[in-house]
Amino acid sequence: MKISREDVLRVAELAYLDLSDTELETYRAQIDEILEYIGKLNELDTSKVEPMAQVLAEDQAADATLREDLLVPCDVAEDVLRHAPDPEPPYFRVPKVIER
C-alpha cells in the first residue's frame, strides 16, 4: 500500500478539504492505484537529468518577461466586492480569527 488513511487525512488537512469517511476511503484506494502506476517512473535513471522548470524558455525572447513599470488604472474594487460572499466595502468579512 502506497498511501494510508492517515496520509489522506494529513493531506486533506494541508489542503483544507473536508472529506466524508466514504470519500476518504474511495480516494485512498484510487490514489493508491494511481501512485502504484506512477511508480513506473523509477525504471528511469534520472540522476543526471535537470528538472524542467520552464516551458519553451529557450524559444522565448530574452526580454519576454520584462516590461516598463507603469501605473495602469484598475478600478474594479466595487465590482469585485459586489460579487463577494460577505462583503462590507471596502472589506471582505470573514469569521473572527483573532481572540481577544
Add this chain to the structure above:
Amino acid sequence: MTWRSMLRPLRQRSDLYREKPLATAWTIEGVKEALAAKKISARELLADFYRRIEARNPELNAYLALTPERARRQAERIDALVAAGGPLPPLAGVPMAIKDVISTRGTKTTCGSKILENYIPPYDATAVERLEAAGAVLLGKTNCDEFAMGSSNENSAYGPVKNPLAPDRVPGGSSGGSAAVVAAGLAVASLGTDTGGSIRQPGSFCGIPAMMGSYGRVSRYGLIAFASSLDRIGPLASKVRDVASVLEVIAGRDPLDSTSTTAPVPDYGAELGKPLKRPRLGVPKEYFAEGMDANVRKKIEAGIALFRKLGCELVDIRMPHTDFAIATYYIIATAEASSNLARYDGVRYGLRVPDDSLLAMYRKTRGAGFGPEVKRRIVLGTYVLSAGYYDAYYLKGQKVRTLIAEDFRDAFSKADAILTPTSPVPPFQLGERTSDPLQMYLADIYTVTGSLAGVPGISVPCGKIDGQLPVGLQIFGPPFGEARILQLAHAFEQAGGAEV
C-alpha cells in the same frame, strides 16, 4: 432496374424534407461574404443560431449560459459596419462559443463547478477581448469538466454533454461543450482549453479539427488556472481554415501574461494554400503499441497512407519516454492544480459555507464546492508536493518531463512534423468509464506528451468507424511551428481525410 438505383432518387428526395442546412455549413469566410453581400445581417444570423440552440441544446447540454444581450450589441456593431461599407474585421459577425473556464466580464463563469456557481468575473480574458475586437459575436459559455479536469465531460457539476454525432456517447473532454456546439452547428467556432488533451480529444470525438498552439502562443490571462505550465487556450471549428483564422486573432504577446511569447504571429491563412514541399513526417513507433482500438488503428493507418499520397515522406522515429508520460503528467498537473485551487476559500468570490471558525469555513466550503475528480486531484497533488514525498514524486516528474521534451527535440531533428492518433479509443458510452479514474487517465496517452513538451498539436478528422464514430489524427509540430501543422492538416482535409 436494381434496388440500389431505385433507392437513390428516394434518398435525394428525403434530403429535400430535412431541416434547413445545418449551420456547420457556415464558415468564417462564408459569414463574411454573406454579410458583405447583404444576404443576411449579423442580427439575423445571430437569431438563427439562437433558434438552433433553443431546439438542440436541451438534449445536448452543451451551453451552460447564453449571452444574448452582449451578442446583440456586437451584431448591431457589425451591421453598422456593413451599412457604412467599411472593411470588415477578420471574424465579423461570426457566432462563437467560449468554454466556461475562460473569464467573460459580467457573464457567469462557473468552470463547470458548484464552487463558482454564481461567479461573475469583473474582466474579460485577453482571448475573449481579441475575438470581440475582431468582430466575433459571442453566443454563450460552454459546458466542460469541472476546472477542465476530465476526458469525457462527465465531471461537470452541471451534467454531461452528449456527443451530437452519437447521443449515447461522450463528446470527449474537458472541452466537450466547445466541441459539441461546433459539431452540432450551434456555433461556427469556439474556444476550448487544453492541459493534457482537452481541446484535441473532444475535437477528435466530435469529428472536427481542434488545436492547441505552442505553450505561450495564446495569452492565458483570464483563463481560470488548472495547471499553469500546461494550460493553453485554442480554437475548435468545422474547417482547418477557420481554426487558423481564430488562432491568428487570439495569438500574440500580452503584457498581462508574462509567459505569452513575443514571437511574431504569421498569417496562418496565407500559409494554408501553399503547396507542401515534400515534408518529412515522423511516425513514432511508441504511439502504435498495444492498447489502441483496432478500428482506430485502421483509420489512422489509412490517414498516414493519405499523407504519403500527398507526397509526404514518412519516417519511422522513436520517442522512448512516451510510456512514462501519463505518470509524469498526473504528478505535474495535480501538483499545480492543488496549488492553483487553493484560492477557492469562500472569502473573496464563489461559494461560502459559513462557520464560526475561519479554518472550518475553508474546509466546509471546499468540501461542499468541489466535485469528486477535483478533490481526488487536490489530494494527489498535495501529496506529491508534501514534505517527504516531493523528491520521489514531483521532482522525479519534473526530470522525466525534461526527457519527454528531449524526445520531441530529437524527433524534430529527423522530421518536420509528427503523426499520431489523437485518442486510442473512439467516443465511448456515457458512464462507461467513470468508475475507474486510472483507466480514464490512461486514455490521454497520445495527447499529454505534447502538453508536457510545450509543442503545438492539432487533431484533424480521420474517417469514421462504421461511418458513425469519428477518429482524429494528431499532428505535432516543433515549437511555434503552428503554420506548418495547419498547412498539413488543411491539405489532409482537402484530400478527403475526414472520409478515409
